[in-house]
Amino acid sequence: MARTSSSRRPSLDSFDRAILRIVQQDAKTPQRTIAERVNLSTAAVQRRIAAMEDAGIITQNAAILDTAAIGMAITSIVEVHLTDERSATVDAAKALFRDAPEVQQCYYVTGGISFVLVIVSRDMVTYEAATRRLFAQNEAVASFRSLIALDRVKAGAEIVVP
Template identity: 30%
Template sequence: MDAFDHHILRALQNNSRISSEVLGAEIGLSPSACQRRIKKLKQQGVIKQEVAVLDASQLPGFITTLVDITLERGGETALDEFIHALEAESQVQQFYYVAGDVDFVVIVVTQDMKAYDALSRRLFMSNQNIKKFSTKVVIQPGKVGLELPV
């Protein structure tokens, strides 16, 4: 990847619908060169997908929770099974396998507390490989970003 690719990635992270003409004018490439580079970045998997980012504060009732999870030491199979369960759950927005006091930090967004309770019973309480988990309810989000510093 060269400097042009980095410029393209920064621009697309800010606005994935920017036209090739505007992008090219901003970074000094022709529109067709921008299109070729974007296509290549998609083929390489650098650009994974394009999405609309919703503002949860504009939609009623959503609750964001941060869940710290400590697993029993069940081996690699138990770890893989838990990761697959997290990946399959649409209400799990993000999760991180971490070093430190806990094994995972999971960010969950549910419609309300009743939905979070159902999810925690299904995903955490019923899982024999979870030693303990603790939940923190977000009162007000701070900075929420998806941009990588390329």
């Protein structure tokens, strides 16, 4: 769900930071429980969460799935090198990767690699099909390297909020 984000982010106070720590651990935590834990009223927590959503600080609420439980046995971290870093090339790659359902995370990075992606697939056959479509048959991709995950030690996007 797209949110309207202001160009100027509001400063976060200690209550906002405490709320963020709680909702990162479990976005389904009832607002009354959050209110009790941070010593605010439920209405104040509701207003603060809405304000952080409107400001683009909270960008979405999502479930983290167990890939094995849903039959997605292959997780791969892929380094992608583009043929060039022109805006049109980079923007086209961003759009392609953003629209690919098997791409769970995508980062445009520095350091000699253009992109780092996290891809999940049912099996090696579907993974190979994805790599052909996204990389091997893509003239903008100079090369790519796959690292197959042996074990998912940690998943999620919890950020330490000071």
